[in-house]
Amino acid sequence: VHEQRLRREVTSIKSLLTTSVNLSANPAYVIIHDVTFPDGWHPYKGDILLVIPENYPAAQPLAFIQKRMQYREEKVDHWMQRLTAPTSVPDHESWGRWCIEDLNWNPERHTINSMMELLMRSLQRPNHDQGWDREAG
Amino acid sequence: MQLRVTAEQAATLRDHLIRDDRRERAGFLLAAESGEGLVTAETRPLNEDDMAVTENTACRPRPEVEQDVLRYCDSNDLHPVMVHSHPFTATAGFSQRDDRIMDRMTGYVNGLYPGMGVGFVVTATEETVFRWFPPADTGHEPVDGSITVIGDWLQPDTGLFRTPDHGPGDADGLDRDRFDRSIRCLGEDGQHRLAHTHVVVAGAGGLGSHITEQLARIGVGELTAVDPDVVEPSNLPRIAGAAPHHVGRPKPDVIREAVYRANPDTAFTEIQGRIQDHTSRIAAADLVVSTIDNATAKSTLNQDCVRHLTPFVDAGSRIDTERKGNGPEITAIKGLMQLVAPGVTAWFDCYGRGNTEQARIDDMTGDELDEEISQGYVDADVADSQPAITAINTAIAGATLQTVLKLVTRYTAPSALIRYDGLADDISGSQTIPNPSCVTCGPDGVLGLGESAPDPELDQSFDADAPSPFQTARVWKHWMDNAVLHALHSTHD
Numbered sequence: 001v002h003e004q005r006l007r008r009e010v011t012s013i014k015s016l017l018t019t020s021v022n023l024s025a026n027p028a029y030v031i032i033h034d035v036t037f038p039d040g041w042h043p044y045k046g047d048i049l050l051v052i053p054e055n056y057p058a059a060q061p062l063a064f065i066q067k068r069m070q071y072r073e074e075k076v077d078h079w080m081q082r083l084t085a086p087t088s089v090p091d092h093e094s095w096g097r098w099c100i101e102d103l104n105w106n107p108e109r110h111t112i113n114s115m116m117e118l119l120m121r122s123l124q125r126p127n128h129d130q131g132w133d134r135e136a137g
Numbered sequence: 138m139q140l141r142v143t144a145e146q147a148a149t150l151r152d153h154l155i156r157d158d159r160r161e162r163a164g165f166l167l168a169a170e171s172g173e174g175l176v177t178a179e180t181r182p183l184n185e186d187d188m189a190v191t192e193n194t195a196c197r198p199r200p201e202v203e204q205d206v207l208r209y210c211d212s213n214d215l216h217p218v219m220v221h222s223h224p225f226t227a228t229a230g231f232s233q234r235d236d237r238i239m240d241r242m243t244g245y246v247n248g249l250y251p252g253m254g255v256g257f258v259v260t261a262t263e264e265t266v267f268r269w270f271p272p273a274d275t276g277h278e279p280v281d282g283s284i285t286v287i288g289d290w291l292q293p294d295t296g297l298f299r300t301p302d303h304g305p306g307d308a309d310g311l312d313r314d315r316f317d318r319s320i321r322c323l324g325e326d327g328q329h330r331l332a333h334t335h336v337v338v339a340g341a342g343g344l345g346s347h348i349t350e351q352l353a354r355i356g357v358g359e360l361t362a363v364d365p366d367v368v369e370p371s372n373l374p375r376i377a378g379a380a381p382h383h384v385g386r387p388k389p390d391v392i393r394e395a396v397y398r399a400n401p402d403t404a405f406t407e408i409q410g411r412i413q414d415h416t417s418r419i420a421a422a423d424l425v426v427s428t429i430d431n432a433t434a435k436s437t438l439n440q441d442c443v444r445h446l447t448p449f450v451d452a453g454s455r456i457d458t459e460r461k462g463n464g465p466e467i468t469a470i471k472g473l474m475q476l477v478a479p480g481v482t483a484w485f486d487c488y489g490r491g492n493t494e495q496a497r498i499d500d501m502t503g504d505e506l507d508e509e510i511s512q513g514y515v516d517a518d519v520a521d522s523q524p525a526i527t528a529i530n531t532a533i534a535g536a537t538l539q540t541v542l543k544l545v546t547r548y549t550a551p552s553a554l555i556r557y558d559g560l561a562d563d564i565s566g567s568q569t570i571p572n573p574s575c576v577t578c579g580p581d582g583v584l585g586l587g588e589s590a591p592d593p594e595l596d597q598s599f600d601a602d603a604p605s606p607f608q609t610a611r612v613w614k615h616w617m618d619n620a621v622l623h624a625l626h627s628t629h630d
Contacts, residue, residue, distance in 0.1 A: 002440070002576075002583050003590065053500065054413055055436035057576055058486055060497075083505055107486075107576040 001028045001056045009112040016113065027088040028052035030061075030112065038124040042070045048119065049085055049095050050112060060105035061112065063119050064095035071126050098122070138269040138282035139174035140218065140256065141446040142166065143480035143585070146180045147286045147295035153182035154222035154260055161196035163188065165206050166218040168256065169587030172420030175256070175269075176446040178215055178585040181206065195234060196221055203242070211250055214589035218256030218267075229261035231268065239268070247273035258284070264301050287446050288481025290550040291568070312402065316356055327546030328356055334545050335359035337419065339412040339438060340428035341388035342366070343375030343525055344452060347534035348426055349392050350377040352541065353399040360396060361406040361418055362389040375527045413437045420445045420587070424544060426537060427451045432495040439477060439484050444583040448544060449477040449484075452537040454557075456524040465524070470559025472533040475569075476540055480584050482553040483569035486577040529559055536564065 003025060010030055014021045022031040030050040037044055049064040064085050069076070081096035089095065100118050142150075146166070154162045164182040168175040183198055190197040198219075210217050219242065223229060231239070239257050246255050251273040258267045267284050271277035283300045311328060313320065320328050334357050338349045341364035349362050368376060368383045368391055376388065378395030389407035396405045408415055412427070413434055419425055419441045427438050430453060442449035454472040458465035477484045498506070498515060509515040536555045543551035552566030571578050578584045 004583070004586065005581065053433065055433055055440055058436045058440065059433065059500075083508065108574065 001025070001052055001054060005057055006030075006052060006112070012111075012113055013116060017116075027086065028054070028056065029085075029089055032116070035120075037069065038120065040072050041123065042073065043068075048116070049089065050115070051086060051089065057107035057111075060110070061115060063098040063100055063115070065098050065123075067094055067096045076126050138267075138280050140166070140168060140177065140267055140269075140282055140284045141171070141174065141585075142177040142180075142284060142286055142298065143446060144286055144288040144292040144295045144478070145480050146177050146585075147289070147298040148292050149180050150182060150220060151260070151295060151298055154220065155224045155262060159224045160191060160193050161222055161224065162191070163196045163198055163219065163221040166220060166256070166258070167206070167210055167213075167215045168218050169215055169585060169589035171445045171587035172417060174420070175216065175218075176444075176585045176587040177218075178213075178587070178589065193225070197238065207246065207250065207253070210253060216254045216256065216272075217246075218258055220258040220260060223259055223261045226261045227263040229259045229264045229266040231257070231259055231266065235259065239270070243270045243279075246270075256282070260298060263297055265298050267300055287448060288478030290547070291478070291481055319355065323542075323546045323548065327548065330545050330547075331356040331542075332358040334423045335361070335421065336424045336426060336541065337361045337363065337412075337422040338426045338428070339363050339434075340430075341376070341392045342372065342428065343527060343530040344454065344534055344537075345426070345428035346375075346377040346379070346388070346392050346395065347527075347531055348428065348452070348537050350395040350399050351534060351538050352426075353396040353403040353405075355538070355542065356400065357403060357541075357545075359404040359406075361408065361422070362392045362396075363408040363410065363412045363415060363418070364388040365409060365411050371522070375525060375530055413441075416441050416445075419447050422447055424541065425449045426541065428453065431499045433499050436486070439486065440577055440583055442477060443479040443484075443578050444586050446479050446585055446587075448479070450537055450540055450544075451475045451477070452533050454525075454529045454533045456526065456529065456559075458524055467524075467560070470529055472529060472536070472555075472557030472559065474533060474536050474540060474555040474557075476544070476551055476553045478553070480571065480578050483571045483575075484577065487569075487572035487575040532557060532559065 006028070007023070010021055010023050013032060017032065017035065019035065020033045022033070029052055032048045034045045035048050037046055046066050046069045050061040051064065052061050053059040067081070080099045083097040085092040085095035098119065100115065100122050150164050150166070153164055156162070162183070164180060166177045167179040167181065169178050183202060185191060187198055187202045188196060189199045206217050235257065243255050246253055254272045255270045256267060258265060265284055267282045268279055269282045270279045284298060286295050286298050289295050311325065311332060316328050336352055336357055336359070338345050338352070338360065341349065341362045345362070345364065349360055352360055364387070366388050367385055368379055368388055370384055373379050373381065373384070376391065378398070379391055383391045387407070387409040389409055393405055393407050396403055408418070411434065412429065425438065425442055425447055427435060427449065429435055429438070435451060439449060439451070452474045455469070456467060457469040459468050475484070476482060501509065506515065506520065510517050536557065540551045540555070543549055553569040555564065555566045557564045573579055576582055
């Protein structure tokens with residue numbers, strides 16, 4: 001992991017979101033606390049976990065949201081939510097993988113920040129492949 | 138104490154320090170710890186405005202410039218190495234004036250930053266000397282060190298930045314009978330270099346086992362084999378020295394026997410594990426050879442080698458087949474060997490050609506892979522064993538071995554890329570150029586960062602607003618004391 005770059009990006013996230021951020025070096029992961037989720041989510045604030053690959057930034061981090069998060073009173077219906085965080089992350093079973101579409105990771109363009117932007121966008125329409133949500137979106 | 142610099146870094150400093158006007162000039166190398174040595178993270182040539190004194194036989198940076206460098210080193214976990222030139226002489230050495238400057242600078246650095254070491258380099262027109270003053274908190278004495286220029290075959294002038302190589306002594310223990318035929322082409326110096334080289338080989342399968350065994354046979358003095366796997370029956374046709382009774386034993390353990398038979402004088406270390414978990418071995422090695430096919434492991438290993446300025450040779454082969462009639466038809470036999478001299482030659486990251494999809498698949502757990510296959514995101518056959526045959530392995534092993542020989546004995550410049558086409562019987566070599574904005578070896582990458590840690594409490598909750606250690610009263614007191622000391626010394630010079 002390019003720790004120096006990761007640290008720079010986490011500093012940037014922290015100042016942008018004005019929230020607390022936990023950074024672990026080994027295993028490498030970032031927890032962004034109390035992120036305000038888009039409309040429709042309950043509770044309206046939750047944590048986001050980014051698991052940093054060993055060869056970061058050559059590869060894209062994996063994103064997770066807390067399994068307690070509900071969208072329009074229901075559990076999110078996506079197969080990836082069945083995948084939990086790696087066992088090296090504390091309380092790993094409380095996290096479900098989140099699918100960020102349309103991110104063809106390029107380390108020259110993408111950062112933790114740009115990934116968070118895409119993640120927040122994808123949270124606006126979590127079930128976009130289902131008819132009722134397509135109308136809502 | 139060994140200090141590694143890339144040929145690019147050495148060229149930057151040499152071009153600045155040695156000029157036709159034959160005046161002394163100065164600069165800094167900012168070095169990170171790497172195993173028991175140092176690697177260069179940055180170079181800082183000092184221009185006229187940065188200097189308090191610039192004469193034909195004397196030069197000294199302004200105190201504020203030195204202090205800026207020290208502050209930067211402190212906040213980035215680096216050590217300053219002050220470099221200046223003696224462009225009027227071929228042989229390098231420290232003068233009495235240099236001794237006084239070293240005493241003064243180490244004095245105030247020791248007081249201000251007890252965890253920071255200081256290096257001093259004098260470079261003349263044909264050689265360079267290096268002295269290292271370890272951090273005060275280690276209690277170690279100053280030592281004369283050596284400088285290794287990585288990738289100097291592409292910029293021959295930078296070879297002069299190396300410290301003098303005194304060659305083998307009379308009692309060097311070289312087995313001249315055993316290596317008689319090698320010495321006839323490589324010379325005693327070449328054979329001596331091999332005997333004093335440590336190569337880490339990641340992967341002990343069909344390719345890595347042959348490379349490791351042959352490296353021992355040609356006289357490499359120290360080898361470390363790293364592989365997490367055990368021998369399976371399907372490995373027996375390809376692993377050098379493997380026999381049926383080895384099935385179930387760790388692959389590096391089996392290689393140990395082959396290495397001993399090839400050359401009992403080779404010091405051998407076996408590690409059953411992942412190379413990513415043994416980065417200290419990378420820092421200690423003169424060269425890393427990778428034969429692993431896991432895309433993430435390969436990418437991580439490259440990153441670690443760039444970080445520690447350790448030359449890295451990646452080798453692999455592939456056989457493509459199609460089903461035809463009752464059996465397979467071979468459609469391609471490809472081999473690739475890539476030499477990464479950090480900062481001097483390129484890696485896939487330089488061109489954004491890393492195999493991210495394969496890396497993603499390699500990183501999945503069994504459950505994740507099953508889920509992705511069932512969802513149709515990944516082809517069902519990704520986990521199948523790939524075709525392999527030892528003839529291709531040994532061909533690529535030969536090309537890799539020759540590259541190592543060229544690197545170590547320097548009989549000619551190695552290719553940075555060798556392509557092998559087993560169907561056309563074609564082998565070709567070429568050079569590569571790194572991408573200046575590469576995320577791994579470019580200015581924002583990890584080149585020469587060694588073990589520098591930006592935040593010693595990275596495992597704790599991160600608070601970007603916390604005061605830096607430099608802002609504490611204790612450090613300020615030392616800083617003021619030494620600034621005064623520095624000023625007093627300066628007036629007497």
